Amino acid sequence: MIDRISGIALNTFRESVRDKVLVTLIIFAVVVMGSSRVIQPLALGEEAKIIKDIGLSAITLFCVLISILVGGRIVYREVERRTIYIMLAKPVRRWEFILGKYLGLMAVLVVSLVVMTAAFYLILLVLGVGAPLYLLLAVLMTLFELAILTAVAVLFSSFSTPITGAVFTFAVYFVGHMSRDLKLLAAISPSPVVKAVSYFSYYVLPNLANFNIRPEVVYGVPLGPSALLLPGLYALVYAATVLLISAAIFNRREF
Amino acid sequence: MASLPEPVISVIRLSKVYHSGFRMKRIRALDDISLEVEKGEIFGFLGPNGAGKTTLIKILMGLTEPTSGTAQVFGRPPRDAKAKARLGFLPESPYFYDHLTAREFLVLAARLSAVTKSETAGRVTGLLRLLRMENAADIQMRGFSRGMLQRVGIAQALVADPELVVLDEPMGGLDPIGRKEFRDVIVDLRDRGKTVFFSTHILSDVEMICDRVGIVIEGRMVEVGRLSEILTGDVESIEVTVRGVTGKTQKILERVSQHSLRSGDELLLTVKGEEEVDRIMAISREVGGIRVVGIVPHRRTLEDFFMAHVAKAGRSRD
Ligand SMILES: Nc1ncnc2c1ncn2[C@@H]1O[C@H](COP(=O)(O)OP(=O)(O)O)[C@@H](O)[C@H]1O
Ligand SMILES: [Mg+2]
Numbered sequence: 350m351i352d353r354i355s356g357i358a359l360n361t362f363r364e365s366v367r368d369k370v371l372v373t374l375i376i377f378a379v380v381v382m383g384s385s386r387v388i389q390p391l392a393l394g395e396e397a398k399i400i401k402d403i404g405l406s407a408i409t410l411f412c413v414l415i416s417i418l419v420g421g422r423i424v425y426r427e428v429e430r431r432t433i434y435i436m437l438a439k440p441v442r443r444w445e446f447i448l449g450k451y452l453g454l455m456a457v458l459v460v461s462l463v464v465m466t467a468a469f470y471l472i473l474l475v476l477g478v479g480a481p482l483y484l485l486l487a488v489l490m491t492l493f494e495l496a497i498l499t500a501v502a503v504l505f506s507s508f509s510t511p512i513t514g515a516v517f518t519f520a521v522y523f524v525g526h527m528s529r530d531l532k533l534l535a536a537i538s539p540s541p542v543v544k545a546v547s548y549f550s551y552y553v554l555p556n557l558a559n560f561n562i563r564p565e566v567v568y569g570v571p572l573g574p575s576a577l578l579l580p581g582l583y584a585l586v587y588a589a590t591v592l593l594i595s596a597a598i599f600n601r602r603e604f
Numbered sequence: 605m606a607s608l609p610e611p612v613i614s615v616i617r618l619s620k621v622y623h624s625g626f627r628m629k630r631i632r633a634l635d636d637i638s639l640e641v642e643k644g645e646i647f648g649f650l651g652p653n654g655a656g657k658t659t660l661i662k663i664l665m666g667l668t669e670p671t672s673g674t675a676q677v678f679g680r681p682p683r684d685a686k687a688k689a690r691l692g693f694l695p696e697s698p699y700f701y702d703h704l705t706a707r708e709f710l711v712l713a714a715r716l717s718a719v720t721k722s723e724t725a726g727r728v729t730g731l732l733r734l735l736r737m738e739n740a741a742d743i744q745m746r747g748f749s750r751g752m753l754q755r756v757g758i759a760q761a762l763v764a765d766p767e768l769v770v771l772d773e774p775m776g777g778l779d780p781i782g783r784k785e786f787r788d789v790i791v792d793l794r795d796r797g798k799t800v801f802f803s804t805h806i807l808s809d810v811e812m813i814c815d816r817v818g819i820v821i822e823g824r825m826v827e828v829g830r831l832s833e834i835l836t837g838d839v840e841s842i843e844v845t846v847r848g849v850t851g852k853t854q855k856i857l858e859r860v861s862q863h864s865l866r867s868g869d870e871l872l873l874t875v876k877g878e879e880e881v882d883r884i885m886a887i888s889r890e891v892g893g894i895r896v897v898g899i900v901p902h903r904r905t906l907e908d909f910f911m912a913h914v915a916k917a918g919r920s921r922d
């Protein structure tokens with residue numbers, strides 16, 4: 350079982366790494382981080398904070414793009430090219446296939462995060478604005494967020510086309526960052542329909558705003574261990590649930 | 605107590621209805637099909653395009669569910685991983701991962717089929733050699749021709765040394781040399797005790813290597829059996845060539861035959877059986893100047909059989 354899942358994951362990883370989309374996105378991210386220097390002139394202390402914020406935001410943004418763009422077609426591609434016939438005729442269970450695809454893409458994202466973060470620290474060092482290690486906490490939180498988002502992308506990919514999948518995954522990402530507003534909207538809206546939709550979205554869609562601790566790390570606000578542990582646990586449970594649903598849907602599909 | 609050997613493939617009253625298009629038009633791709641494939645035989649599944657061959661194979665591979673009826677592989681439901689561990693599958697016009705080399709892909713296939721790490725390298729190299737692909741083994745499959753993909757396809761199907769090999773149109777896209785090589789591979793599998801189930805719309809593929817065939821037309825199985833039983837050894841007709849024919853002798857001879865063709869002083873007569881041949885011989889002895897120069901019996905070919913069924917299906921539809 351482990352062999353089969355890791356085999357599929359490795360294949361997914363190779364496919365993405367040998368794909369131009371990934372390399373292009375990583376290069377773009379590095380260019381954006383490097384060009385943050387251009388934002389001049391600002392007070393000296395402010396400049397360092399802005400460079401860090403732009404860098405961390407760029408890492409998150411481009412990894413989210415990789416997750417949505419690559420994840421959105423990850424299963425669809427196998428169906429479209431009929432490679433799925435060969436994979437599923439092997440003694441591979443359908444849930445193993447879904448999990449392997451997911452883990453492969455997560456491996457791609459981990460490598461992308463590492464590459465981009467290394468570039469980010471290099472830029473900080475070159476600019477001489479200081480490169481404290483606690484900035485890494487924000488990167489770790491991005492990884493947790495990506496664990497959820499990628500599961501959502503795989504879910505849509507397991508039954509819809511890449512464009513629909515990407516649009517819906519992006520919508521989940523967008524609404525997921527407005528969780529607090531949704532709850533507020535649900536509380537104050539007089540319309541029962543708006544109330545219902547808001548509550549539904551609030552409880553079903555992932556609460557992604559919690560994963561943004563960039564302001565805290567950039568301004569050096571101290572964070573307790575629970576600020577990391579709880580989101581980590583939340584991401585694990587949420588991603589596992591979404592993957593279970595994906596596997597159940599994929600299990601019923603005919604090719 | 606001796607128990608009957610369990611069939612490798614068993615299909616009972618299987619039907620599949622697709623709903624396609626905007627108005628969900630019903631397409632009956634398979635209509636009440638039953639068949640059994642025994643261990644160690646080459647079974648040819650023959651039918652024109654659109655007959656339902658791929659649909660049945662997809663059901664056997666657990667890719668699609670039947671609308672009614674049951675299909676079993678090694679006595680298990682097709683989706684069972686234990687059944688799939690014992691078979692290899694080559695889909696119709698296969699396509700693989702562009703980003704992998706043939707060797708990388710075969711290693712992946714071996715890994716998914718639980719071939720041990722120590723065995724994998726040897727197996728893969730052996731298959732690449734068998735299919736004469738050593739030169740292309742380490743380049744990405746991006747630019748592979750149809751024939752090359754077909755070779756990779758059979759190699760990945762065989763990588764776990766399965767007991768059953770299922771091939772959907774395996775000769776598609778191959779040149780005559782490639783077809784011959786594929787036939788040799790299939791016959792060799794049978795000689796090693798494997799079971800082979802393959803589909804084709806090309807008669808000669810079946811005629812040359814199959815132990816048994818099933819003929820499917822418009823989703824219905826019109827015939828299943830040994831080739832020798834389907835094509836009973838009966839002589840269908842005999843062609844007799846007579847030389848030195850004149851207008852008068854032609855008239856006499858034509859009374860015996862079903863069909864005739866005159867060319868110069870030669871007459872080609874098609875007759876029903878040996879009795880008629882005897883009469884032609886008698887006539888040639890009585891009438892001077894003519895001589896029987898050739899007698900060729902015609903046996904029923906699979907092609908005759910196939911065409912007759914296709915024609916019948918066409919008529920019943922009108
Ligand atoms: N996924 C599908 N949806 C709708 N119709 C299909 C589908 N697959 C096959 N068919 C139809 O079912 C019939 C049998 O197709 P198929 O099994 O591919 O035939 P063959 O392999 O013998 O050429 C055809 O009429 C085909 O158009
Ligand atoms: Mg077909």
